Amino acid sequence: MHNDTKGRVLILSDGGLPGLIAALYAREACAMGAGGKTPEQLAAWLRESVLLLPFGLSTQSRLPQSRAVATQAGTLGLGLLGEEIKPLLTVAAHADDDEREGMELLGVLLLAARLQCTRVVWPVHAGGHDAVDIDRLSQIADRGLVASKFASICSSASTAVGLHVDTPFADLTDRQLADMAIDIDAPVDACWWWRATDKASDKSSEEQREKTRWVKSLLAMGWKSGSIELVGAGTGVGLGGGLSVGSKG
Numbered sequence: 426m427h428n429d430t431k432g433r434v435l436i437l438s439d440g441g442l443p444g445l446i447a448a449l450y451a452r453e454a455c456a457m458g459a460g461g462k463t464p465e466q467l468a469a470w471l472r473e474s475v476l477l478l479p480f481g482l483s484t485q486s487r488l489p490q491s492r493a494v495a496t497q498a499g500t501l502g503l504g505l506l507g508e509e510i511k512p513l514l515t516v517a518a519h520a521d522d523d524e525r526e527g528m529e530l531l532g533v534l535l536l537a538a539r540l541q542c543t544r545v546v547w548p549v550h551a552g553g554h555d556a557v558d559i560d561r562l563s564q565i566a567d568r569g570l571v572a573s574k575f576a577s578i579c580s581s582a583s584t585a586v587g588l589h590v591d592t593p594f595a596d597l598t599d600r601q602l603a604d605m606a607i608d609i610d611a612p613v614d615a616c617w618w619w620r621a622t623d624k625a626s627d628k629s630s631e632e633q634r635e636k637t638r639w640v641k642s643l644l645a646m647g648w649k650s651g652s653i654e655l656v657g658a659g660t661g662v663g664l665g666g667g668l669s670v671g672s673k674g
Contacts, residue, residue, distance in 0.1 A: 432474075432541075432542065432543030432544060433473070433474055433475075433476065433540065433541060433542045433543060433544075434451050434455070434474065434475050434476065434542065434543070434544045434545075434546060435476050435478055435506075435533070435537045435540070435542045435544070435545045435546070436448050436451055436475065436476065436477050436478065436503075436546045436548070437478055437480035437481075437533060437545065437546065437547050437548065438477050438478070438479065438480060438494045438497065438548070439479070439480060439481055439487075439490050439494070439617070440479070440489070440490035440491065440492070440493030440494045440496075440497065440616065440617035441490070441493075441616055441617060441618070441635065441639075442602060442603075442606055442611065442613065442616050442639055443548040443549070443550060443594055443602055444477075444494070444497070444548050445497055445606075445611055445612070445613070445615060445616060446548065446594075446602060446605055446606055446609065446611055447546045447548040447593065447594070448475070448477060448497055448498075448501055448503060449501065449609055449611060450593075450609075451475045451503075451546060452471060452475055452501050452502075452503060455470070455471055455474045455475050456471065459471075459474075468502055471501075471502050471503055471504075472502060472503060472504045473504060474504075475503045475504060476503065476504040476505070476506055476540070476542070477494055477497060477498045477503055477504065477505050477506070478494075478505075478506040478533065478536075479491045479494045479506075480529065480533060480547075481525075481526065481529060489617045489632065490617045492617070493615065493616060493617030495507070496615050497615045500612060500615050506536075523564075526568070527568055527572065530547070530568060530569070530572045531572045531575060531576060533545065534572050534573055534575075534576035534588065534590070535576050535579060537576075537588060538576055538577070538588055542588065543587060543588065543589065544588070544589045544590075544591055545573075545588065545589070545590050545591065546591045546593065547565075547569060547590060547591070547592050548592075548593065548594050549565055549592060549594070549595065550594040550595055550596070550597050550598075550599075550602065551564075551565055551595055551596065552596070552597050552598030552599060552601070552602075553598060553599060554598065554599045554600060554638075554641065554642060554645075555598050555599075555600050556598065557596055557597075557598060562595055562596055565592055565595045566592070566595065569590040569592050570590070572590070573588055573589070573590040576588065598642075599638065599639065599641075599642040600642045600645050600646055602642070603639065603642035603643045603645070603646045603648070604646040606643065607643065607646055607647065607648055613639075613643075616639070617632070617635075618632045618633075618635035618636040618639070619636065620632075621633040621635070621636040
């Protein structure tokens with residue numbers, strides 16, 4: 426991941442595990458660059474310097490994900506851009522998924538420039554459980570580069586900053602991200618899909634599918650499901666409380 430400890434960072438998140446991991450790493454990098462601050466000053470510094478923004482969640486059905494982004498921001502003590510701050514472009518209702526993603530990304534980058542962010546972290550990835558979609562990987566790289574250049578051109582002189590779009594997980598698989606989550610004790614109970622049940626009526630829901638997907642990868646990387654426990658202050662990158670994914674067995 427691009428390790429810039431200076432300037433404001435905007436994390437795009439859908440409330441899932443990749444966004445949570447990105448937020449944890451950004452939080453740690455920011456804290457490491459804030460030497461000499463009191464705990465109160467550090468808390469204020471983190472809320473100002475690392476911002477979470479719900480991304481790709483414009484429809485009513487995405488409310489659980491939006492709420493999870495807010496939960497993650499609160500759990501980690503980071504700033505949150507809520508519904509009162511919208512990307513500068515309105516996504517057309519008739520746009521397909523590819524068009525919507527590109528238009529939303531451009532709008533977010535224009536917003537990031539206005540907020541004087543120096544870095545936008547887009548934690549999208551092209552991997553499945555254990556393989557990477559090469560076409561999707563190329564699309565992510567091209568989309569991030571083109572959108573950032575266009576946003577810089579379109580920004581006014583008063584908001585123009587050196588804006589870097591970071592896609593640190595683009596070429597990773599679900600298993601690799603799960604391994605990262607285990608290593609940093611990510612509080613997975615803050616993910617939007619965590620509360621999914623095993624009831625037969627829920628097995629086809631998006632929430633249950635996402636939980637099944639990520640638990641499968643966590644287990645494959647050595648996670649002991651019975652070792653989930655409530656953690657306190659935490660250590661290292663996994664600062665803050667929550668249910669950690671536990672250690673590898």
